[in-house]
Amino acid sequence: MTDSNDFLKFLINENIYLIDEKGEAEAQAVDPKDTTSYSDDSQEAQANEPEPVLEKPIPSNDILIIFDNPSEPELAVGDKEYLDKILGAIGKSIAIVDFLNVAVTNPEINGYKQVIAFTPNHKLPIAVSTMQYAATTMDGIEIIVADSLINISGSTDLRKKLWGVLQQVFKS
Template identity: 30%
Template sequence: MRRTMGDNSFLKHFITEPVFVIPGEELSATKAAPKEEKVETVAEEATEVYGQPEPEQKQVKELVFKGSNSRQVLVIVDQPAEEFINATDEAFLSKIIGAIKLDINDIAIANFPKNDDLNKETLLKFNATRYIVFGVDDSKLFKDNLPPYQIIDMDNGKQVLNCSSLAAIAGDATQKKLLWTALQKMFL
């Protein structure tokens, strides 16, 4: 005996669990629906029939940072003992930022250990066009091997500069020169 699409009597042999209909929701079957829509409809019906919850989407946490970010520059440091950045490094960073005609209050400073799940995707969603990373292992942050003191172009015209820690740069004239050369290319 041939069954038509409207004849669902055979389902009682496949679905042995009770089926509940949620008030206000309707199941509709269209005979002329394209194949893609049928697949989605079948998946939705299966979810409703078997009561499998949809997979939860992971909540993306907001990036915690210090500053106004009015110039769309994000500085990332690695200082587990600090909320954002220690006073010595902040004073040195202020001099660096001043040399490229920015004010420390115009940028955003994020501390890598204080921002759970910080990675390349969450960074690129942040409202910044330039990222300067000081002392963060780039394999943890970008899952790439970024060459130090070289500007890397990312998605949508965003740029990343990976550097040693501020304390290491402050004590090494060679690293200061490398940083200054890269910042000139990036900002001036």
């Protein structure tokens, strides 16, 4: 619906009756040529209510995996399988991590203990000059920035770098 009834005079030549929420017709007829804006009382009441404050979601896991996939909101199946192998090497699994696609939303990392960004386009509030494959701590959160999983899987050097920093951060 629009706030203006100006268009009604071109479409309707009969009286229009407003019906309240209970379904009872009011005796008030609306003249199609009348340009007065009519509104629903419930809409006015809703407009006067304060907006609810949305709380940030509480992380369900300690580890956040950040990735960049503009073609899909989810991590690609092959990347997920490879990531499960990586996490398995440090005693973790994809079942106990949260995922966030920076192509879809900006990251919110508060509440996590560790964050692993498998993209240089991580959008995290850390210096761009942060070295990849080096653990960085920000507000008590350990952050690792690495290359994409596809690049890591294709390079022995990158796998070694990732393994070294994962051992530092996830030492048992």
